Amino acid sequence: MLIALLIFSTIGQLPLLSESQLARLLETSKGEVLVVNFWATWCGPCREEFPDFVKLHREKADLGLKMVAISMDEPEDEKAAVAFLEEQGVEFPAYLRGFEDFEKFVNAIDPEWSGALPTTFIFDRSGKRAFRHVGKTTFKELIEEISPLLEN
Amino acid sequence: MKRVVITVIVVSVLLVQLGLGQEAKLKIGEPLEGFSLPDVRSGRTVSLSDYADSKAVVLIFIATGCPYSNAFNGVMADLSERYEPRGAVFIGINSNKTEPAKEVKRHAEENGFGFVVVKDGGSAFANELGAQVTPEVFLLDKDGKLRYHGALGNSRQPTTKPEAANGDELVQALESVVAGRDVAMAQTKMFGCTIKR
Numbered sequence: 001m002l003i004a005l006l007i008f009s010t011i012g013q014l015p016l017l018s019e020s021q022l023a024r025l026l027e028t029s030k031g032e033v034l035v036v037n038f039w040a041t042w043c044g045p046c047r048e049e050f051p052d053f054v055k056l057h058r059e060k061a062d063l064g065l066k067m068v069a070i071s072m073d074e075p076e077d078e079k080a081a082v083a084f085l086e087e088q089g090v091e092f093p094a095y096l097r098g099f100e101d102f103e104k105f106v107n108a109i110d111p112e113w114s115g116a117l118p119t120t121f122i123f124d125r126s127g128k129r130a131f132r133h134v135g136k137t138t139f140k141e142l143i144e145e146i147s148p149l150l151e152n
Numbered sequence: 153m154k155r156v157v158i159t160v161i162v163v164s165v166l167l168v169q170l171g172l173g174q175e176a177k178l179k180i181g182e183p184l185e186g187f188s189l190p191d192v193r194s195g196r197t198v199s200l201s202d203y204a205d206s207k208a209v210v211l212i213f214i215a216t217g218c219p220y221s222n223a224f225n226g227v228m229a230d231l232s233e234r235y236e237p238r239g240a241v242f243i244g245i246n247s248n249k250t251e252p253a254k255e256v257k258r259h260a261e262e263n264g265f266g267f268v269v270v271k272d273g274g275s276a277f278a279n280e281l282g283a284q285v286t287p288e289v290f291l292l293d294k295d296g297k298l299r300y301h302g303a304l305g306n307s308r309q310p311t312t313k314p315e316a317a318n319g320d321e322l323v324q325a326l327e328s329v330v331a332g333r334d335v336a337m338a339q340t341k342m343f344g345c346t347i348k349r
Contacts, residue, residue, distance in 0.1 A: 042219045042312070043345060044217075045346065045348070072310075072343075074311070074312055074313065101308050101309075102307065102308050102309055102310050102341060102343060103307065103308055103340075103341045106341050114285055114288075114341065114342050114343075115285065115310065115341055115342050115343035115344065116284050116285040116342075116343075116344060116345070116346040117285075117344070117345055117346060118346065119346075134284060134346055135346040135348075135349075136346075
């Protein structure tokens, strides 16, 4: 948590996430319930739902929830992305898209994902994808889906 | 009690399927039944049957407020101009409930779209096709069969910058369809904003 905070508040930068790093992130998150949110600063619904992820993380991190946000902003919009994350009080790892090939990047998380924003993926503790939300989610939906996964 | 348990299981299965089953409903090779939607500029009704003589119909789901869609405004205008003499017709479709017909009209005028732009009120047409994002292309051949579905271009390196946007993926598909050949790459990854239903 501290590392994530340091990453984008003191340095003011977001680490880039490549195709292989995304795959590794999924692999190393086994054992936890992983929530991955893809967003962008210009995406209205993304910004609207973002506080729910901050709240979700605050309430459920102790129970084994791992939250990760991946900004799909262009590299030159990184500052705006960092400013938004700071304003939201984000205390979980956040990255900026850093792929060479978008198709490989998408396939690393879900070959059936179109690339729509916002999209949120939920993985159970075994690393199996349990839910994919294309479009805006609600806190209620997230809790209903995640709570049973945290109990396992 | 047993019935409750079964109901819970059925509902859970349905929810999981809803969560995971997002792919397009119209598959490659399948014919589109048709549609009738209002042109935002002229007000007249546009139907697929109006284009029975076309070699190709390019349906593009667009938005007025999505940077990924707006990055391709110039590409869409250029390609429609380039391919219309070769028998391809472009139709822009706006299915976002957040973007009223008036705004869609203004956007089409401001961007100098030479192609028809229609409003899909209630997003019924987007639902029928299973369209998810803007921009998203469905390319039909002369028989109304789906030959290409996906990005306009930049499917490997999506962009919100107009200067970086290209129509390469659509061009490769259009060249084949106009010539009556099979499309080598019939589906590509799209990137964009979700259609607001």
